[in-house]
Structure formats: structure tokens, C-alpha cells
Amino acid sequence: MKRTAISIVAALLTSLSAQAQVNPMVLSENHAMVRLETGCKYVLLPVEEKAENANIRIIGMENQSTRRPNVRLAVDNVDYYVPLEIKDGQLLDIIFHGDRRTTGNMKGFACWKEMKFSDTFDTTNREKFRPAYHHTPQYxxxxxxxxxxxxxxxxxxxxxxxxxxxxxxxxxxxxxxxxxxxxxxxxxxxxxxxxxxxxxxxxxxxxxxxxxxxxxxxxxxxxxxxxxxxxxxxxxxxxxxxxxxxxxxxxxxxxxxxxxxxxxxxxxxxxxxxxxxxxxxxxxxxxxxxxxxxxxxxxxxxxxxxxxxxxxxxxxxxxxxxxxxxxxxxxxxxxxxxxxxxxxxxxxxxxxxxxxxxxxxxxxxxxxxxxxxxxxxxxxxxxxxxxxxxxxxxxxxxxxxxxxxxxxxxxxxxxxxxxxxxxxxxxxxxSKETLAMRGKKIKNPTDACEIVVDVKGSMELILSNTKGEQVVMKYDAQKQTFAMNRKQSGDISFSEAFPIETTAPTHGALKQLRLFIDHSSIEAFASDGKMAMTNLVFPNEPYNTLKVKGGKATIYEIK
Structure with missing residues (x-):
């Protein structure tokens, strides 16, 4: 689903002005200043997520401080950029909080070499896990x-x-x-x-x-x-x-x-x-x-x-x-x-x-x-x-x-x-607005689809891909419980708390199940509203195979 960019944001990184070496005024082992002498609207700050936060005080022409964001300025490598709106002549007063024994000499930090100036900022989606129909920030x-x-x-x-x-x-x-x-x-x-x-x-x-x-x-x-x-x-x-x-x-x-x-x-x-x-x-x-x-x-x-x-x-x-x-x-x-x-x-x-x-x-x-x-x-x-x-x-x-x-x-x-x-x-x-997303029936699941399952007694449903990654869902008619297992769902390496099976009471027989699949999430609902379950997943390729035992599934594209 396309999102309209805010007026200050453009779509093309090619509009970046030429990158120039920033020469910081080093005041101590953790303190530097940068004078912004550019006619551009933004300074694009290079971010490295493993770095410690640096506090940036933006000082105006009359030495008044406006904003004080904390930014993980790049020490060794750049993970991505974030825009900071600026005016020509402003001063960035930067305090680093990392340990010099592990970060090295501040003068050699990557942020000085990789900092850029531009009138635009690229918000083009480059993430395979960004949802197609769920709200997300542009960056x-x-x-x-x-x-x-x-x-x-x-x-x-x-x-x-x-x-x-x-x-x-x-x-x-x-x-x-x-x-x-x-x-x-x-x-x-x-x-x-x-x-x-x-x-x-x-x-x-x-x-x-x-x-x-x-x-x-x-x-x-x-x-x-x-x-x-x-x-x-x-x-x-x-x-x-x-x-x-x-x-x-x-x-x-x-x-x-x-x-x-x-x-x-x-x-x-x-x-x-x-x-x-x-x-x-x-x-x-x-x-x-x-x-x-x-x-x-x-x-x-x-x-x-x-x-x-x-x-x-x-x-x-x-x-x-x-x-x-x-x-x-x-x-x-x-x-x-x-x-x-x-x-x-x-x-x-x-x-x-x-x-x-x-x-x-x-x-x-x-x-x-x-x-x-x-x-x-x-x-x-x-x-x-x-x-x-x-x-x-x-x-x-x-x-x-x-x-x-x-x-x-x-x-x-x-x-x-x-x-x-x-x-x-x-x-x-x-909400009823989700029905308007429903497109034509399709044969196999995709990375953005809706699945409706008419359940007949106990049921097992498996979403999988060619890499052997899968999400297993089970309804136990006798216990009246619904479970979703994501222990083999894809990338689970980032947290020991992520690979898990979640279980919910259905408060009666589960007759119909609605599943909303997006690039990195599965939301499951009993059609009568008596059960809801929301879980993230990060498959290395989309789930493209569906097997259902104990029910009949209909798959719809999301338009």
C-alpha cells in the first residue's frame, strides 16, 4: 500500500548534494562542535545502532538552544541515515557518551566522514519486512x-x-x-x-x-x-x-x-x-x-x-x-x-x-x-x-x-x-473497513493476504515456505483452545523470548477463523469475536504453502 510522503520528504536519494568531509572542532575526548555552513535543508546524520547515544544540542545564530536530540552517531559503520532539519550557520554541540577505550579517538569517528547535506530525504521502502497494509512510520x-x-x-x-x-x-x-x-x-x-x-x-x-x-x-x-x-x-x-x-x-x-x-x-x-x-x-x-x-x-x-x-x-x-x-x-x-x-x-x-x-x-x-x-x-x-x-x-x-x-x-x-x-x-x-481490502480468491498464500478457514471439529493449519520455515496453528475442540507456534517461523535469532507457542481460550466452539497475513505479522480472529491472537514473524521468504486438516480454507489477496 502506497503512503503519501510529507511535503519535506522526497523519494530519490540521487538528489543528495555532494558529500563533504566535516571538520569537527574537538573540545575534549567526548565533546565536539560542528558549524553548519551549507544552504541545504537537512544534515543527514549517520547512525550506528551499536554505538552509544550522543547528545546533540542545536544552537542558533543568537546562541539559543532549540532542540537536544539523542542520536547514535556512527563510530565505525553506518547502518542508516536520519534527517535533522537545520538552518545555515547553526552550531551542533555534540557530547558523546561512549567509552573512549572501546570507541577510539573521536576525531576518527565515521560520522564526520559520512555526514551529508541535502534538501531532501529518501523514505523509499527498502525493508522486506515492512507491512503492506498495516500502519508504520516512514522511518x-x-x-x-x-x-x-x-x-x-x-x-x-x-x-x-x-x-x-x-x-x-x-x-x-x-x-x-x-x-x-x-x-x-x-x-x-x-x-x-x-x-x-x-x-x-x-x-x-x-x-x-x-x-x-x-x-x-x-x-x-x-x-x-x-x-x-x-x-x-x-x-x-x-x-x-x-x-x-x-x-x-x-x-x-x-x-x-x-x-x-x-x-x-x-x-x-x-x-x-x-x-x-x-x-x-x-x-x-x-x-x-x-x-x-x-x-x-x-x-x-x-x-x-x-x-x-x-x-x-x-x-x-x-x-x-x-x-x-x-x-x-x-x-x-x-x-x-x-x-x-x-x-x-x-x-x-x-x-x-x-x-x-x-x-x-x-x-x-x-x-x-x-x-x-x-x-x-x-x-x-x-x-x-x-x-x-x-x-x-x-x-x-x-x-x-x-x-x-x-x-x-x-x-x-x-x-x-x-x-x-x-x-x-x-x-x-x-473492523469492517478490512473487508474492503479483500480482493480475488487465490490458490496459495502470499506475503500479504487474508485466509478464512471454516473449521470442522479440531483443526491443524500449517503455513510454510521452501526454506522449511513454518507457523503451526491448532484448534483443540475438546479443550476449546487455539494455539499458534512460531518456533520455526523464520528469523528467531534476535531474542530468546521470541520463539514461542501462544494459546488462547475460544469460549465455545471455533466455527470460523480469519487470518490476516502481512510481511512480518499474523493476526488470528475467531469470526464471532471470542478470540484474538497477534504474533510477529520474520520468514526469510514468504509463506507460500498452506495445509489444513479439519477445515476448509479460502485465501484472498489483499488489494
Whole structure:
């Protein structure tokens, strides 16, 4: 699927100006300065991922510091380049943090020889594992989806983003928009770091009644400012979420806790107030406000409920049918190690959330290894609850075998409810927009396809290629479990935590299975929504053979 490049990005590396040796002003064994005397728009910084971060302070003509990104500047070899927008005459003040005994003399670092200047930056996809129909950044690192909302026919997706490398660092809100939840257009950075800190996860609301005073239908963003402490800040947009102005009295919410983040805001009719959910250590706090600026704490939830194997993060509180669902992402503590999404079903009265299950009951939204930071789009049409997840796991997210970019989002999913015995569970189905991707029937699987399996009793399904790599899926009709084994799926060398079999309850008989295959992922759904499983795979060639025992499979191309 093609993505539209942002206006500052061009498609051809051939437009690079001639490479010139950079002569740094060496001030100590770990400190250098570079004067930028070029008419180009960017300096292309050479990155080596095994190098330690170097802190780059960009100093303007009046000796004012603007940005301070951390970049793994190349010491020996160049893995890839990242663009840094510059102005002629600026000064790069660089502090290296590597050990000189292992890196050698700074004067000989590869970054000085390989640094380039250009008016464009190439974002052409050169990665065999980049998905065809999942959202990814054009380059750089991505993790949690942030600030998602629907307005004027567009789905807005912001995300945790590092524009200066493909490992976690320099948290910024990247931005993409879509009209169909499948094809995404990359837009310029939305919210960047400031004196309060880098920009961690958060949410957006459409202020239809101008409660904050920034204008009717203004888009208000809430995010965590991650500095010496974690505090909550806000920004507002009067152009539909394209650009934001930061509120002049940030931060708007503070609290005495080291882990205090990820504000999720929504309107609650019962009290005519805005509600903010916050992740605080291993509990969720509920705050309220009439004007989005002045907040008061209402209550806390979670000290004795669910899984506490790690820090609670990225909350969401949703009204689904006649119940309230509190989404609680946790890292570590997932059912198969690392990060995952748990949830609680209950009631909310505008002040506190009450869980209807016993405290030790744990419910998982997805039973794969690679489904985290799940949050919903606010202002979604037709009363839908549409969510996206980050499709990775903190155990190996920085090590997966891609370079130009790292990480993708799951396909969009709609949530509902179902009962199994005395418990209420959340159902997960691919959003209706995914049906529009379905093309003609094909004989064999490809690296981007959908497979629908009509299941007859117990079933075994094997996806494989000519290199002997395979993913085995099994449904046990007696136990009512579905399993996916990726231990021989392809490249598994980058992490001992990667080769694994994941297993999920199906809460009844599995009648039909939907599989979404992309270059580096498999998402499995029971068609009735009672099971979801998301796993990354990195085959050295596409899976092109499908064998099914105990069911009939139909394969569709993705158009």
C-alpha cells in the first residue's frame, strides 16, 4: 500500500548534494562542535545502532538552544541515515557518551566522514519486512498509538515516535491520517519535546461545546511531559488536529509518583464533566474537570485486581453496550511474557470504577505475544468502539530485524461484549473497513493476504515456505483452545523470548477463523469475536504453502 510522503520528504536519494568531509572542532575526548555552513535543508546524520547515544544540542545564530536530540552517531559503520532539519550557520554541540577505550579517538569517528547535506530525504521502502497494509512510520522508531480521534471523515493516529533513529528515544508525537483505517498518509510531527520533557503517550478529544475556551470543535491533546518528573500537559488545535499550540499554563495535572502517565480523556454525560484516566504505578487514577484545564482526583482502581506482574500503562475507559470496560496495558506480566493488554468489566458512575469480577480474575484482550498499548479512537462514528494496538513486545522491540523503521500497528478492531458462564468478556473483530481490502480468491498464500478457514471439529493449519520455515496453528475442540507456534517461523535469532507457542481460550466452539497475513505479522480472529491472537514473524521468504486438516480454507489477496 502506497503512503503519501510529507511535503519535506522526497523519494530519490540521487538528489543528495555532494558529500563533504566535516571538520569537527574537538573540545575534549567526548565533546565536539560542528558549524553548519551549507544552504541545504537537512544534515543527514549517520547512525550506528551499536554505538552509544550522543547528545546533540542545536544552537542558533543568537546562541539559543532549540532542540537536544539523542542520536547514535556512527563510530565505525553506518547502518542508516536520519534527517535533522537545520538552518545555515547553526552550531551542533555534540557530547558523546561512549567509552573512549572501546570507541577510539573521536576525531576518527565515521560520522564526520559520512555526514551529508541535502534538501531532501529518501523514505523509499527498502525493508522486506515492512507491512503492506498495516500502519508504520516512514522511518524511525514507533511504539504506543496516541491521541486517536475521528473528525470530518478522517481517522487521526498520533504515535510515540523517534525521528532520529529506529530505537526508542526522543519521544515525540508522530502523525498519520486515514479515510479508511487502512491507507495512511504521513503528516509532519505533531507535538515535540520542550522544557517540561519529552512527549509520552496521551489522548485527544473534540471539544464540541468549547468547554476549554479554545473554540467550538477544537481538538485538545493531553500527553505526559516526561522530564525530571512525569506531569500531564495539554495542547490545542484549531485546524482539525494538523497543528497544535501548547497551553501556556502546563502542566495541568501533577502528582507525587514516579510513574504517572498516559492520560486518556473522555466526556461523561452523567456528571457533565470530562474524565481523565491516568496510569500510576500499578493502579489507575480517575480525575475530572469541567473545562479541561482544572482537574481534581476522584478515585483509584486496581490495587487488588487483575495482573500485577509489571507497571500498568495506557488506560482507557469505554462504555460498551450496557457495561463499562477499563483497558489496562501492563509491562511486563503478559500471559506469555513481556507486555500485553488486560481489561476489567464493570460499572462507572462518574467518580469511580467498580469491577464486577472477583479481584484475582484476569482477562486478556489478545492472547498473542505482540499486542500492546491498546487504546480507542475518540469521537468514533455510529457509536463504534474502534481500537489499535502497538504490534510488538518490549522484550525484543528494539531488536527485531528491521533497520529503516521499527514497529507497526495492528489492524483496526471493533470491540463488543459476550458472556461465557457468569463472566462478561470483550469481543474483538476486525473492523469492517478490512473487508474492503479483500480482493480475488487465490490458490496459495502470499506475503500479504487474508485466509478464512471454516473449521470442522479440531483443526491443524500449517503455513510454510521452501526454506522449511513454518507457523503451526491448532484448534483443540475438546479443550476449546487455539494455539499458534512460531518456533520455526523464520528469523528467531534476535531474542530468546521470541520463539514461542501462544494459546488462547475460544469460549465455545471455533466455527470460523480469519487470518490476516502481512510481511512480518499474523493476526488470528475467531469470526464471532471470542478470540484474538497477534504474533510477529520474520520468514526469510514468504509463506507460500498452506495445509489444513479439519477445515476448509479460502485465501484472498489483499488489494
Amino acid at each position: 524511525g522508531w514507533m511504539n504506543d498509538p496516541n491521541g486517536m480521534f475521528y473528525k470530518d471523515g478522517e481517522w487521526h493516529l498520533y504515535y510515540q515516535y523517534n525521528p532520529y533513529g529506529s530505537l526508542w528515544e526522543n519521544m515525540t508525537w508522530g502523525h498519520s491520517v486515514s479515510k479508511d483505517l487502512v491507507h495512511w498518509e504521513a503528516l509532519p510531527l505533531a507535538i515535540e519535546a520542550d522544557a517540561l520533557g519529552t512527549i509520552f503517550s496521551g489522548s485527544c478529544v473534540v471539544d464540541k461545546d468549547n468547554t476549554a475556551g479554545f473554540g467550538k470543535n477544537a481538538v485538545i491533546a493531553f500527553y505526559t511531559s516526561a522530564g525530571e518528573a512525569q506531569t500531564q500537559s495539554m495542547a490545542y488545535s484549531t485546524d482539525g488536529g494538523r497543528t497544535f499550540n501548547k497551553y501556556g499554563k502546563n502542566p495541568v495535572v501533577t502528582f507525587n509518583a514516579p510513574d504517572f502517565r498516559d492520560p486518556k480523556v473522555f466526556w461523561y454525560d452523567g456528571t457533565n464533566r470530562w474524565i481523565m484516566m491516568l496510569a500510576v504505578g500499578q493502579e489507575m487514577q480517575i480525575w475530572s474537570s469541567a473545562n479541561l484545564k482544572d482537574w481534581q482526583k476522584e478515585s483509584s482502581f486496581g490495587s487488588e485486581y487483575g495482573n500485577h506482574g509489571g507497571v500498568w500503562e495506557c488506560p482507557d475507559l469505554l462504555k460498551i453496550e450496557d457495561k463499562w470496560v477499563l483497558i489496562c496495558n501492563i509491562n511486563p506480566g503478559g500471559p506469555f511474557g513481556g507486555s500485553a493488554t488486560q481489561y476489567f468489566v464493570g460499572d462507572f458512575d462518574g467518580h469511580k470504577f467498580t469491577c464486577e469480577s472477583m479481584p484475582k480474575v484476569t482477562k486478556w484482550l489478545d492472547y498473542g505475544k505482540d499486542h500492546y498499548a491498546t487504546v480507542s479512537f475518540s469521537n468514533a462514528p455510529d457509536g463504534r468502539t474502534v481500537v489499535l494496538a502497538w504490534m510488538s513486545n518490549w522484550q525484543y522491540a528494539n531488536q527485531v530485524p528491521t533497520r529503516q523503521f521499527r514497529s507497526a500497528n495492528s489492524i483496526a478492531r471493533d470491540l463488543g461484549l459476550f458472556k461465557d458462564g457468569e463472566e462478561t468478556y470483550v469481543s474483538v473483530i476486525p
